[in-house]
Amino acid sequence: MGNDSNQTPQNTETYLTFVLSVRVTHLWVAPYTQYQQFLFVTINDLREKGWNYRQIADWLNQNDYKTPRGKMFYGSQAHSIVKKNRIRESRSNQRYPPKLSNSGIRLVDRTLINTPTDQETA
Numbered sequence: 001m002g003n004d005s006n007q008t009p010q011n012t013e014t015y016l017t018f019v020l021s022v023r024v025t026h027l028w029v030a031p032y033t034q035y036q037q038f039l040f041v042t043i044n045d046l047r048e049k050g051w052n053y054r055q056i057a058d059w060l061n062q063n064d065y066k067t068p069r070g071k072m073f074y075g076s077q078a079h080s081i082v083k084k085n086r087i088r089e090s091r092s093n094q095r096y097p098p099k100l101s102n103s104g105i106r107l108v109d110r111t112l113i114n115t116p117t118d119q120e121t122a
Helices: 034-048 055-061 075-093
Strands: 010-019 099-109
Touching: 034 055, 034 075, 055 075
Parallel strands: none
Antiparallel strands: 010 099
């Protein structure tokens, strides 16, 4: 445990190590068809006029509009279109801060790496 002449700052490399986690939501968003967007806007407009979902469903059925899957409208389906659009918007607008973890400093003594062995020097 004496003074080792190989332990000098030029023989030691210092590394900063860390893990950076990034979570994003905007990389993939299922596209809305023009018809789905039309239904959402129409239902929203009628809601702003004070109509309930049952009245909206009846109006859509009377005007020969179908659900995106080709079925007849019910009040719950009109509500579901608005609800799912709100969820979709909140997910796509959600921002997550990056997380930094497992940070530390690593010191590597270069005298222990790539030193010639006794056979190489002989």
